[in-house]
Amino acid sequence: APAFADAYGIALYGTYYVDRGNVTVNGNHVTYYEGGEKKEADDDDIIITNEDKTKSTTNNITINADKDKTANVTLDGVNIDVGGTNKAALEVTGNGTTTIELNGKNTLTSGGTHAGLEKNDADGTGSLIIKDDKDSNGKDKTEAQKKEETENGTGDSLTANGGFEAAGIGSGYGKDTSYIEIAGGKVEAVG
DSSP states (O other): OOOEEOTTSOEEEEEEEGGGSOEEEETTEEEEEETTEEEEEEBSSEEEEOSSTTSOBSOOEEEEOOTTOEEEEEEESOEEEOTTTTSOSEEEESSSEEEEEEESEEEEEOOTTOOSEEOOGGGOOOEEEEEOOBOTTSOBOOHHHHHHHHHHTOSOEEEEEOOTTOOSEEOOTTOOOOOEEEOSSEEEEEO
């Protein structure tokens, strides 16, 4: 269940399970499913994961950041496979900044003509930053930790598999993309 709330009802942090239903993030507002029921929360520390990490799900994630806004999302052991469909596993939209922090092993497999982690300029020309700055407890990694993980290839990871004629990370078929930065983590993008 997501979120612990402060005295004003603003969620402080929460975990959202993509295998329970599609997860949509709009800035710090999350729409998710709990017990088959659609719910919403405001959250500044959004963590998306699979409840059952041994199986992939056919649900997907959409993250939108409006102009001059930032959407901060942590992927923690997400495993999405929508390869048999015509949709993206994870889609980033809007003209703001989306940051994705990696925890554990994350796999995104898209279908049709969609990128594994899709960001089309037609849906917004904001920035996407993929990073691995925190450990599994949410504490900042030291520069020495980051260097060791990079050298050993042991950092938190993302594998993004694009569908037919689409990028692993970037645009879908026949579309443009821009402003993507991979700032950390072990990232494999297969187009």
